[in-house]
Amino acid sequence: MNYSLIPDFLAMGGLVLVFASLLRRTHQTRLRYWVVGWLMILVHIIAQLVSSGLGEGRIADAASAISLSMLLLTSVTFIWAGNNMQHAWRRDLLLTLLATVPDLAFFACAAYDLESTAIYLPLTLLGMLSTLWLFRGGRCEAERAPPWWRLFSIFVAYAVQALLVLHASVEMALIWMLFSHYLAAAYFFYRGAPSATVGVIFTTLSFAAWAGVFPVADALATVWPQVHFDNEVWNLPKFLVATGMIFTLLEEQMGQAEHAALHDPLTGLPNRRMFVRRFDAALLRAREQSCRIAVFVLDLNGFKQVNDLFGHAAGDALLQAVAKRLQKSIRSNDTLARMGGDEFAVILPDLASTGMIDQLSKKLVGAFSEAIALDGHHVDIEASIGMASYPDDGENALHLYAIADHAMYVNKPVSDKV
The missing domain is CATH 3.30.70.270 (Reverse transcriptase/Diguanylate cyclase domain)
Known part of the structure; x- marks a missing residue:
């Protein structure tokens, strides 16, 4: 078993409790998504612990598939948290997770070391179509259709994924998927914020750093296999994201308190x-x-x-x-x-x-x-x-x-x- 993951488990468990406590006080739809996302990261760490302790076998492969899937679902949850929806969040979350089924199947097949492109290319196509449906169908940003460039970006992301499956490897395609998803989470977090505060900028950059961990870690392992980095180095961006989220909430609460102190609650005018x-x-x-x-x-x-x-x-x-x-x-x-x-x-x-x-x-x-x-x-x-x-x-x-x-x-x- 990889005991170095235990501190990550304890730290993430503490963060989940912190976000759950904040949710009881604010009841924000966005914060509900954040709690779900960090719970998924907690499951990701547990699956890593199980996988590392079992060695090889079907159960270990299943744990690895769950671990990878939780990383993907976390990014999707954080992407959706930035869409500022006014609808029932459970319904939106279920639709979102339903649209990610092809991508989850892609990750599961990769965890079981299936190598046939006849499996991955159809899953890539289905993933693109379901994601386009999710966004083009008005399920984001208060039922407004997204701009054409966002749909084009989705098309490009899945096109790159297909090219990597054909001309590189499934592992490279997985890295690209995680990189593009967390980069999208950075964009949507910034886009969904009411203003570009220090907390928002810090969290956005932390999301971008989290996205960069996947290709950078793989590149370093390929170019300098003799160089070893502890888990704490690669896990730092996600803890920075959590810190930035808490700081963003603090900024918002302080801003609301200041606004309440300087404005009349009945008319909204300055007091x-x-x-x-x-x-x-x-x-x-x-x-x-x-x-x-x-x-x-x-x-x-x-x-x-x-x-x-x-x-x-x-x-x-x-x-x-x-x-x-x-x-x-x-x-x-x-x-x-x-x-x-x-x-x-x-x-x-x-x-x-x-x-x-x-x-x-x-x-x-x-x-x-x-x-x-x-x-x-x-x-x-x-x-x-x-x-x-x-x-x-x-x-x-x-x-x-x-x-x-x-x-x-x-x-x-x-x-x-x-």
Whole structure:
């Protein structure tokens, strides 16, 4: 038995427990695929242990076939994890694994040392057709058909596999299959990530290194057979992939926490904390570039009556509708924030003249020109608006906001001044 595999088994078992624990907290479809993939790697290591301890024989060949198959299935699982699907993951996983049956049969035949090309070429053709069906059939990326170059890449990958079967060896074809699959896993991991963070880039490069292990290890064994590398060297990339995945999850959780801390959960707008940050940054830029900025404070009139008449759910829907209308009324570089309750604020930076302030002010007022539909009722809503500008009304953010807030309060109907 190859006892050097025992540390790998223990380390991978620990990683599976870590990913399973993370899955209980996040319930991501992608993370479910990751857990399945690492479980397959664990089975791969167990099969290696069994194969190395049995020597030669049918059971050893079966263990070798299982070990190779788990490597292939792991790559397919990780490829599918990067497709960002919105469907039931069990159904998608079963379809994916079903499409890999020809490739699995290819690996099993190789493990039993079958050498007839009459077996491997049809399996290669079936593997290509099933993979094309899997992708072309809209089973990836939220039912969108993939671009033609992706289908062409699948065709090229299996064409190379067939050429290796014909003109090289089945072993070379196996190495190519594993290399191309893990390289595809690197691509899909990067492609499926919402942004290219450090964790995403690190994991992508680790997947590429994992793919490179298969041809590099074979080339070194052929060119320098006297040079021996421990298992830890070849196993390092897969542990780097696992580390990168955990780091990517950590980045995402931190990003979500930061977004939640700086945005209003009801409307999705920046909250008071984000507003202060952007207001300070806009003032600093205005001083450096000698340009104007304006701040508007808006408070809805009669909002309490809407809550009393239609309920708080309708009041929330009203705030969301107002937020959308105001967002459409401002420029892309402006900031609309919900300051709390029914109060909003807008930062208008980079203003060339006071005329632009008047123009944008009219757009904000126009956002309330039409009634808002709430549960079959049309509600006319108005807002009291106050404004202050830099440098005309002051140079301090707190002072400018106080001026705008006071102007808003002065314009507010007496019935709403509570």
